[in-house]
Amino acid sequence: MKRQKRNPSERAFIKGYMAGFEGKSRSLCPHETQKTRHDWLNGWREGRNDQWDGFNRQASMEKINNL
DSSP, X not given: XXXXXXXXXXXXXXXXXXXXXXXXXXXXXXXXXXXXXHHHHHHHHHXXXXXXXXXXHHHHXXXXXXX
C-alpha cells in the first residue's frame, strides 16, 4: 500500500515537534518561508511543553501519529 505524502505544513509541524521534544534550540529552524517557519515553531513549542509535562518518547510518537 502506498503512503500518501504529507503536506509541507504538517511535515514542518512534526519536525518542529520532534526538535522541541528532544530539547533542541528553536534557532535551528530550517525553514525560510513564513508559513512553514510558523508551523515548525508551533510544533517546537508543543514539543517543548510535552517534554516539560513529562511525556515519554512513546507517548510523543503516539501523539504525532494521531495528527
